[in-house]
Amino acid sequence: MSSPKLFQPITFRSVTARNRITVGPMCQYSAKDGLADDWHVQHLGARAMGGAGIVFTEACHVSAIGRITPGCLGLYTPEHQAMIQRLAAIITYGGAVPGLQIAHAGRKASSNVPWLGGKGLALADGGWVPVGPTAEPFGDSHTAPHALSVAEIAGITEQFAASTRMAREAGIKIIEIHGAHGYLIHSFLSPISNKRNDAYGGDLDGRARLLMEVLDAVRSEWPDDLPLFVRLSSVDWMEGGLTIDDTVEIARRLKATGKVDLIDCSSGGVALSGPKIPSIHPGYQVPFADAVRQRAGIATGAVGMITAPEHADEIVANNRADLVFVARALLADPAWPLRAARQLGAQLDLVPQYRRATLT
Ligand SMILES: Cc1cc2nc3c(=O)[nH]c(=O)nc-3n(C[C@H](O)[C@H](O)[C@H](O)COP(=O)(O)O)c2cc1C
Numbered sequence: 032m033s034s035p036k037l038f039q040p041i042t043f044r045s046v047t048a049r050n051r052i053t054v055g056p057m058c059q060y061s062a063k064d065g066l067a068d069d070w071h072v073q074h075l076g077a078r079a080m081g082g083a084g085i086v087f088t089e090a091c092h093v094s095a096i097g098r099i100t101p102g103c104l105g106l107y108t109p110e111h112q113a114m115i116q117r118l119a120a121i122i123t124y125g126g127a128v129p130g131l132q133i134a135h136a137g138r139k140a141s142s143n144v145p146w147l148g149g150k151g152l153a154l155a156d157g158g159w160v161p162v163g164p165t166a167e168p169f170g171d172s173h174t175a176p177h178a179l180s181v182a183e184i185a186g187i188t189e190q191f192a193a194s195t196r197m198a199r200e201a202g203i204k205i206i207e208i209h210g211a212h213g214y215l216i217h218s219f220l221s222p223i224s225n226k227r228n229d230a231y232g233g234d235l236d237g238r239a240r241l242l243m244e245v246l247d248a249v250r251s252e253w254p255d256d257l258p259l260f261v262r263l264s265s266v267d268w269m270e271g272g273l274t275i276d277d278t279v280e281i282a283r284r285l286k287a288t289g290k291v292d293l294i295d296c297s298s299g300g301v302a303l304s305g306p307k308i309p310s311i312h313p314g315y316q317v318p319f320a321d322a323v324r325q326r327a328g329i330a331t332g333a334v335g336m337i338t339a340p341e342h343a344d345e346i347v348a349n350n351r352a353d354l355v356f357v358a359r360a361l362l363a364d365p366a367w368p369l370r371a372a373r374q375l376g377a378q379l380d381l382v383p384q385y386r387r388a389t390l391t
Contacts, residue, residue, distance in 0.1 A: 065105025079125025137215030
């Protein structure tokens with residue numbers, strides 16, 4: 032009997048993952064000055080040892096002002112790089128492929144950590160002035176961003192390149208550009224937040240310019256034999272916002288560059304009030320991964336409330352996506368892949384130290 036597709040290896044360029052279960056990026060809000068510590072090492076290590084094929088770090092920001100919260104990870108000094116090297120090593124030791132999500136929070140930066148309310152962090156409380164496509168703040172509690180000039184946009188693109196180089200040297204094998212959830216790149220892509228009237232606004236060519244320039248910058252420091260993913264908010268769930276047709280078009284353009292290997296299809300996050308998600312149910316974002324895969328002809332990742340092993344396997348077995356990104360279910364249970372393998376009757380390729388865990 033052949034193995035369920037969820038547990039079949041998958042190859043992107045020179046990188047092979049032992050299965051199609053991917054630990055989605057999950058902020059831990061536990062870094063100091065952007066530096067990972069023992070928390071991140073054990074958190075990511077546990078999930079690699081648990082059997083996932085690919086383990087992504089949380090959003091890792093290209094500058095201090097690009098961090099979502101004061102507890103978010105950064106990658107902009109040799110000290111940050113040394114910790115990312117530890118994270119890449121522990122994930123590899125655990126048998127998984129180490130991925131890093133590279134990000135800039137844009138106008139959603141300078142937020143408080145969720146367990147302290149998650150709202151905008153005032154300057155007097157240690158916050159900072161974020162940057163965005165215009166000076167319109169993300170929400171009432173957020174400091175109005177500085178509207179980026181064209182020269183400043185070029186500076187941020189260079190920061191993406193510099194962080195990518197550090198990630199490569201640190202042993203990361205997959206890089207994912209965070210183009211979703213209302214952060215800088217998505218805030219330029221979406222007509223809801225991008226009201227610029229220069230070359231970086233207006234029609235899709237203008238709104239996608241930052242994404243395409245970041246892609247070029249990241250690829251310039253990322254070797255041809257290593258895969259590059261892009262996470263997109265497939266829809267804004269809002270009148271006048273991005274639709275799945277827009278996202279298919281963006282995916283087609285990304286694919287045409289030959290630089291992108293997979294679109295990770297998330298949704299939402301562009302505004303505080305306005306978006307309306309009709310129903311959040313298991314797999315509610317899978318149709319986006321399916322549509323992008325079929326219509327743009329590029330590999331996709333499905334994400335969002337995928338918690339049942341049979342469901343995860345169905346998604347890849349029916350070619351609705353190539354990878355399944357699991358976040359909260361893997362937060363709850365780092366050995367979710369092992370439980371899934373047992374349930375589906377699959378072999379799981381664990382590290383030798385843990386191999387006896389696969390025997391029932
Ligand atoms: C604690 C937590 C932190 C998250 N941090 C990130 C992040 O850094 N980058 C990102 O793109 N998504 C982030 N997400 C979203 C997840 O990657 C995922 O898309 C979302 O939780 C839906 O998947 P799930 O239903 O399996 O949890 C986070 C989610 C959680 C629960």
